[in-house]
Amino acid sequence: MKAQHCAVAIAAGLALTLTWFAYAGQKPRSAAPIYGVTLPAGYRDWPLVAPAQEAAPFDELRVVVGNPTAMRAYRKNVRPFPDGTVLVKLAWKREPSPDFASASVSGSATTVQVMVKDSKRYASSGGWGYGRFVGGQPVDEAQHRTCHACHASRVKDRDYVFTHYAP
Amino acid sequence: MKAQHCAVAIAAGLALTLTWFAYAGQKPRSAAPIYGVTLPAGYRDWPLVAPAQEAAPFDELRVVVGNPTAMRAYRKNVRPFPDGTVLVKLAWKREPSPDFASASVSGSATTVQVMVKDSKRYASSGGWGYGRFVGGQPVDEAQHRTCHACHASRVKDRDYVFTHYAP
Numbered sequence: 001m002k003a004q005h006c007a008v009a010i011a012a013g014l015a016l017t018l019t020w021f022a023y024a025g026q027k028p029r030s031a032a033p034i035y036g037v038t039l040p041a042g043y044r045d046w047p048l049v050a051p052a053q054e055a056a057p058f059d060e061l062r063v064v065v066g067n068p069t070a071m072r073a074y075r076k077n078v079r080p081f082p083d084g085t086v087l088v089k090l091a092w093k094r095e096p097s098p099d100f101a102s103a104s105v106s107g108s109a110t111t112v113q114v115m116v117k118d119s120k121r122y123a124s125s126g127g128w129g130y131g132r133f134v135g136g137q138p139v140d141e142a143q144h145r146t147c148h149a150c151h152a153s154r155v156k157d158r159d160y161v162f163t164h165y166a167p
Numbered sequence: 168m169k170a171q172h173c174a175v176a177i178a179a180g181l182a183l184t185l186t187w188f189a190y191a192g193q194k195p196r197s198a199a200p201i202y203g204v205t206l207p208a209g210y211r212d213w214p215l216v217a218p219a220q221e222a223a224p225f226d227e228l229r230v231v232v233g234n235p236t237a238m239r240a241y242r243k244n245v246r247p248f249p250d251g252t253v254l255v256k257l258a259w260k261r262e263p264s265p266d267f268a269s270a271s272v273s274g275s276a277t278t279v280q281v282m283v284k285d286s287k288r289y290a291s292s293g294g295w296g297y298g299r300f301v302g303g304q305p306v307d308e309a310q311h312r313t314c315h316a317c318h319a320s321r322v323k324d325r326d327y328v329f330t331h332y333a334p
Contacts, residue, residue, distance in 0.1 A: 104220040106333040166273040
């Protein structure tokens with residue numbers, strides 16, 4: 001009987017969880033290794049911080065967007081970025097425009113990269129957690145091991161953030 | 168006495184108008200020639216439609232953002248774009264990144280270009296009004312005469328809009 005009760009309880013819990021995800025209209029989001037960072041809900045609607053271009057072999061157009069905490073910090077020049085700051089960099093293959101020979105446009109999406117500021121949780125990596133996603137799924141742990149080392153070696157004096165706000 | 172009343176009324180009206188602008192925290196926005204299009208309030212916080220790059224001599228990074236009507240139309244593939252659609256293209260000089268030899272980043276802002284859909288008001292230009300701004304001020308009428316001619320000659324079959332939504 002006890003085992004049966006357990007099974008019923010587990011089934012009920014599972015059903016509730018699935019119902020919650022269905023209700024929220026979201027699939028469970030996969031977390032990046034090391035940091036547990038997930039793709040933040042609604043980031044595709046966040047305001048623009050700045051665009052960038054990456055030469056071959058990546059040959060990409062990229063745009064960094066920020067949540068409200070990030071945008072406030074950029075605009076008021078608050079550094080270090082406060083806890084709760086989230087930055088997302090979207091990237092696409094750069095393709096020739098079909099309309100203008102002089103122009104390039106965004107092609108297929110490549111990676112989405114996330115930085116989350118939580119000075120306690122991520123104390124050992126300058127207060128930042130990192131996530132790198134391809135097709136909505138996080139890449140492997142080895143790739144995530146490279147994130148903070150690179151940011152720390154180049155832009156530690158800018159609170160580990162490469163991107164400046166585009167005026 | 169009548170003239171005095173008039174002067175008082177005009178002064179009061181002027182004061183109210185100035186107070187309104189001060190209250191709204193906005194300067195009066197200058198309107199583009201031909202179309203009367205102005206820089207829309209809050210566009211710097213609008214979501215991203217797509218990035219682009221323009222080769223020399225412009226050598227720019229550009230990003231198109233859209234108001235909620237524009238974003239809904241893009242995402243639901245509604246064409247022609249409904250009245251109330253507003254698209255804004257921001258542009259910056261492309262500069263070498265100080266951090267990566269392979270990267271370019273946004274430098275100084277150059278132009279901001281606006282398209283507003285109003286099928287009645289702009290019936291003679293495919294339903295679109297155009298505005299081109301430098302330093303927050305509209306450029307001259309001659310430049311505005313080129314907008315619709317170019318859009319009509321190249322992308323009339325896409326409701327006169329060049330930019331596709333970046334996935």
